Amino acid sequence: MPHRWGMAVDLDRCTGCEACVVACHAENNIKTVGDAQAARGRAMHWIRVERYWDGEFPDVRLKFRPVLCQQCDAAPCEPVCPTFASHHTDEGLNAQIYNRCIGTRYCANACPYNVRFFNFFNPTWEKPLHLQLNPDVSVREVGVMEKCTFCIQRIKATEQQVEAENRSLKDGELKPACVQSCAPMALVFGDLNDPESQVSRLSRSGRGERLLEDVGTQPKVVYLKHQAQA
Amino acid sequence: MDRRGFIKLTAITGTSATLASCGSPENQLIRFIPDEDLTPGIAEQKPGVCPLCGAGCGTTVRVMQGDTEVVRNGQAGVVTVGLAKKLEGNPTHPVNQGALCPRGQAAIQVTYHPERITQPHKWRGARGSGDFQPITWDEAIGELVSHLDTLALGKQASLACWTRPGASTRHDLFALFLARFGAPPPTSFALFSDDVLRRANLMSFGREQLPTFDLGSSRYVIAFGADFLGTWNSPVAQSAAYGRMRQGRPGIRGAFVQVEPRMSLTGASADEWVPIRPGTEGVLALGLAHVILRDKLRPADAGGRAGALIDGWSRGLADYTPAAVEQRTGVKAVRVERLARELAEQRPSVAIIGGAPLAQTNGLFQALAVNALNALLGSVDTAGGVSFMPQAEPAAATSPAPRPLRVVAAGILADRSPVQVLLLDNVNPVFATPQEWHVRDAVLKVPFVVSFGNFVDDTSVLAHLILPDHSFLESWTDARPEAGAHVALATLAGPAMKPLHQTRATPDVLLDVAKRLKQPFKPEFPWQSFDQMLQATVGEDNFATATAQGWVELKGKVQQAQAAPSRSQAAPARDAQFDGDPAQYPFYLLPFASQAFLDGSLAHLPWLQEMPDPLSTAMWSTWVEVNPQTAARLGIGDGDIVEIASGHGNLQAPAVLSPGTAPDVIAMPVGQGHETFTRYASGRGANPVKLLAPALEPETGALAWASTRVKVSRVASPDGRLIRFGGSMTEPTAHR
């Protein structure tokens, strides 16, 4: 059976620290756009930590919610792409072929979660920052759409290693960069086809809900609600 | 493609278009498209040490082969070398348990920073102009040696070293080096130092160190101003424990209350957020203790030594009735009663104090109050409570005590203790001290200033000589965390990659200099290189373990609790004093450590500049948090430029209307506002430290950085200075 990768985000554990945000930059060669471009709304954060204020002083609350590509089973970003650059893989991932993308940005408009980011300019790395670039991840050129891949390079590497060692994958063995960096373990990644995996068990939790589920995207990321104090 | 293939494909295409609604036949089409066809490179994992704060987290460094341009002896060329690609938390490390904070994630950019100093430099032109001239290592070390040779040995004052807090063998070496000149040990300086808490812990518990919290077993946590999930103490360890407290135990979810006048990253996660008048946190802690004692929820003698230090403890803290507490703190009496009951009943419970409450003129009293509350709750050295991590004995004797930076600077300026040579080790006090300390003038007055840092910052720009260190990934590094785990340990690692530039490891430079002095040390240092010193310090076996796994438990070297102080040494219950007339300066200024830059020492890392602040979502900019009602009263709109003025300085910055900031508080992150700190940080934003009154916590002499009052006025409309990632502040729920 092919894997079906999914993620659980425990909002009761997430502290909003943003380690996942920087970890994703470090792993996935996401460019730093700089202040001028950031001011124009071109900053790229494949995973972002949304924060919402609720109430007024002194009865004020604040909620954090990490949002990354939800790897929708019915992904609106896929059918609209004229070149198949945004497509579905056998493992249920929403994958992006940068070479095929011609930059219509239609997928980004169609994505209800606004998790797709566009290369408005060619990326630059001031030397020697380029030496940090991860050789397992393509650098995206101008005019190309990009987004969270569930760290596909790590998935492939681990799958290949598992195959070479002729064994099956252990739950928790494979961690995307954001998951690996999350100290309170708010992010859990794994195989939804394995009913015993931690992510499967958490997906069945009563606290679980899916973001914008009513849009019909069938996301594979499940959010475990912040638990109110008993 | 032949005609047949064409027809076949047309057929597939047509069919797939028809069938599009049933299944995904288009996937059959795209098998012709090259997938992101990657062959993963071969990576090697090496242990490392995160150097960015005192928490001393262990890392794993992913190293892969790559080509780099190098210049060696004036010859340029391309070589294939192992390059660090990514830092992860070391999964075996007892402190950070496999995770890193966002700053730790970005630490790798220190190594690859485009403005790292690549070779020794010598000052030229006006001091502070940033005009440096490259020189060779021989010249550079020769220069340092010749200046050290002129020092009158044994004259305490003539050599000084400023460094950052945090125990390490590197620190020990500096201390030994200075001791040979008869100088006091290096002065550790950090704006957000926790010296007040260390002193309080010494008094209450006999342990002069930061506390470790076993949150994973706690049922109830109350924190006073401590940003323990973001920037304070050992944030990764604490966040990991926090996750377990919330959802790590079947059926049990720990409750968490945060007491602070401005909602911090940590406060945002609290079940209950209790705003409080600044400087009265200790009063609330004692109010809670009062209720517990009054209702006999816990035995009074549980307060033990920590309780005994508090005036009136034995009389049941009669001055701290809920009504009195409400009067002084602004926290409702019923709430005090309820919180006290919850604390006493939902045990194990623990109280945490850190940050601004300690940076008041009554900081020590506040810390002692919370310590006493913990003792009363029976939460000291117990599961789910507060404890102290065993510590290895320092290699170097710490007598005489190090002199505070403020005192050294004042001494220089008053010609009382003229420093001839000042060594700067990765510390930037010119940025992080109040203007009235005149640290910049003091540094300018020192005849010879040497900086070992990797970057030219507000302080090292004043240096005469720059001897750039290797980055932490290129050299032997170690740290001895003082909190965050339950065993004494050293985080220790060898170089993960070859040096990129013509830099040298600072400890090796010190060892080299020691040998080249006109009058070499007697006895000379027994180590040829720093790794030998590390090996000798931790022991042969430990060293092998450490180099393999990145850390080692230091057994049998546990620091013993120290004797109890006498009652008279305790801090009297005292109200916090604020600088500035409330009529003229109606707001409390609350500077806070930025999640991205801590005290500003990381503002040069582009990833952290572009990381949205978790609350304001600001990138590449600074801001001032103003309560929306206050803003409305003052005619300040979101993003408007405001002027903040204290009796000591003024600055302009964009306003962020923040519902989590009390109406009488103006909060501002520390971190931006560097004059000199690489292209990413220089001239960006404003530095609230320059508003601070030079007020001190009287018992410890620590800077009371939260005790300044300010006034605020709107000066201009939004001008694009504030760059935010997030859109709406709120999420509308229902419309009907």
Added chain:
Amino acid sequence: MTKADRNITEDLLRPLLTTSWRFYALVLVLFSIVLLGVGSFGYQVYNGIGVWGLNWPVFWAFDITNFVFWIGISHAGTLISAILRLVNAGWRRPVTRCAEVITAFALMIGAMFPIVHLGRPWLFFWLMPYPSEREIWPNFRSPLVWDFFAISTYLTGSLLFLYLPTIPDFALVRDKTTGFRSKVYGALALGWRGTTRQWHRLESAMQIMAIAIIPVAVSVHTIVSFDFSMAPVPMWHSTIFGPYFVAGAIFSGIAALIIAMAALRKFLHLEQYLHPVHFENLGKLLLMMCLLWGYFVFAERLTTWYGNEASEMAVFWATQQQNFAPLYWTMITCNFIIPLTILSFKKLRTISGCVVASCTVVVGMWLERFLIIVPSLSHKYLPYSWGSYRPRTPEVLLLIATFGAMGLLYTLFSKFVPIISIWELKVGEQPELTEPHETPDEAATLWRTHP
């Protein structure tokens, strides 16, 4: 050969045969404007599309607004002329060609934007099905690929529809000119001699095209609307979008036609042929479309408001009351209040009245497209990801250049082709000759108009 016929021929061929300095000046000005647009595009390709004001999450703005707007304008021509031909409205005769030309050029301009707006425009051909040696096909589920088919079909049809009734006029010009010009027009006339067989063929071809082009035109703007309504974006994902877009397209198309006709009338001195009654009739049509458009907007807004779906209400209030409200109410004024006021009164339905109303409608319809795209994208679901948009110079230049291009193409066309169908006008002047003549001689007297 009546005197009237001779006048028609002379008046309508005058622009082709004589050239004043004003023509050169106008062409120069328009050409410079177009050049600005080309330069702006070059700048954008060289630097990256970041030179525009687009951002996260507003990934479309002026680009797709221009696209939808110009495709909408294109509905003036072919659709109106086809309907008028089918119902055989006599007053159509001087109007049809002006209208059909608008279609052809507006489509060309509009169709450029799906290419111009690409992040990597040099790969535009990946939108098309072509026999790639990698056996890669476009994704036929993507509305952008549907656009490609719809627009290319419409463009082909419209060009044919424009060309067919121009053949007799080309023949006329061929016969009126000598040398090289005569040869070129001769080629374009496809050997037209005005025989009965040729007339019959032309008539039936026109009939077929008029019938065929109507569903094509309707489908084109429906498909353009699918670019939006197929995506689950608040206030895009709406069943009303197909007819709403078509109505809007015809609305803006008629407005464009009125403006073009007024300009021709003035600059080419065609007062004799384009009468106030033509404007009055088109004005009535415009009024009808204005009411229809208003009805669609009302229906769309009311159902959204009543449905009260949170994500849609965010967009709704953004346009109705918040940051986009000034633009929204300008649009309502331009598209509804002003045209309704002017066109409802016979006294105001003069040529200048119609032109004023048309100008506001053109502005209003451009705003309408902008307001469909940008507020939805900037207020899409999760409020943390909301954003805003401000255009920057390169995209403003591109917008201006599209009008320049329209003007330039129109000017050149009316320089080289009779902008009013000469033969249709003549047939209109002599109703008894509506039917083609039996003998070639009779036809010859009609069409061979040697002085």
